[in-house]
Structure formats: structure tokens, C-alpha cells
Amino acid sequence: MTAKLFCKTGQLKGASYTISDKATIGKDPGNTICLSLPTLSRRHASLFFNVKQGCYFLQDLGSQNGTRLDGIRVREQQRLGNLHIITLADSFDFIFQMIEDKSHDGSQEDKTVVESVAQSSLPFIHKQPPEENKTVVAAAIVPPSLPPIQK
DSSP states (O other): OOOEEOSSSSGTTTOOEEEEEEEEESSSSSSSSOOTTTSOOOOOOEEEEEETTTEEEEEEEOOSSSSTTTTTEOOOEEEEOOOOOEETTTEEEEEEEEEEOOOOTSOOOOOEEETTTTOOSSSOOOOOOTTTOOOOOOOGOOOSSSOOOOO
16 A cells, blocks of 8 residues: 655645655654755654554654644544645645555556545535425524514
8 A cells, every 4th residue: 555645835835755654754864755844853753554454544753843634733643544634843734645556457557545435534414405395494594583574
């Protein structure tokens, strides 16, 4: 399994990084993704694939300026899903995307993994179809104790 990080903000806007089983991010040259940016820690965060659970996880490595997942500070390992936003040091927003390698048919072409709505962490809005011969009026939200609005 591989994944990609697409940077959407800051000095790195437009950059993308491929991650295999594990990657560390920081300004130390020993990191898998080395970013020489003053607000990042030497070893800022890590991403790794958990084979047993079949997904990637994000972990902050005790960074000074923090790591956020969808705006929430990462304090322990967090499960990642497609299109989650990883923010490093409140300055760089990365979009996370899992890529499935098609190895069963010999093709090296990457395929985007599509999650079902049930597995997605994004809210699902279901719009009910209107019932026949039923009219919904805005006045229905006015409490019955108030008099009707006069024109």
C-alpha cells in the first residue's frame, strides 16, 4: 500500500510526496520527507501503514509547533482516511490520499481507493424525497403561539 501527501498551503503549496509503509517528516536530513522549514521540528511527525488494520496512522513526534488532523491537535496515533487534512506547525496543510497498487493483474498503474460512505469520516447528508401531495411551508417553523405575519 502507498499513500500521497499533497501540500495545499504555505511555501510547499503544490508539492506532493509518496509514502510507502512508513515515513517521518521533519527538518532533519535523516527523515523520509525532509523539509527545511523553520517552524518544523527536527523530527516532527510520522505516518505508517498498519497491515493488521489495513490503514495508515499519523503520529506527532513531540514536535514543538504541533501536528493537527482535520484541525484537531494530534496527541496520540490517529487513523487516516482519504482526504484527511494534516497540518504541520499550523503552517502547512497536506491532503492525505491512499493509493492501492494493482499487483494482482501485473499492472503497475495506481488506483485511487474509494471508501464507502459507511467508512468515511465525512458527514453524510441524506435528503428525503418529497412525499406526494404534501406541502412544506416556512411558517411551519414558527411556534404556534405566535400570531401569523400580516402583510
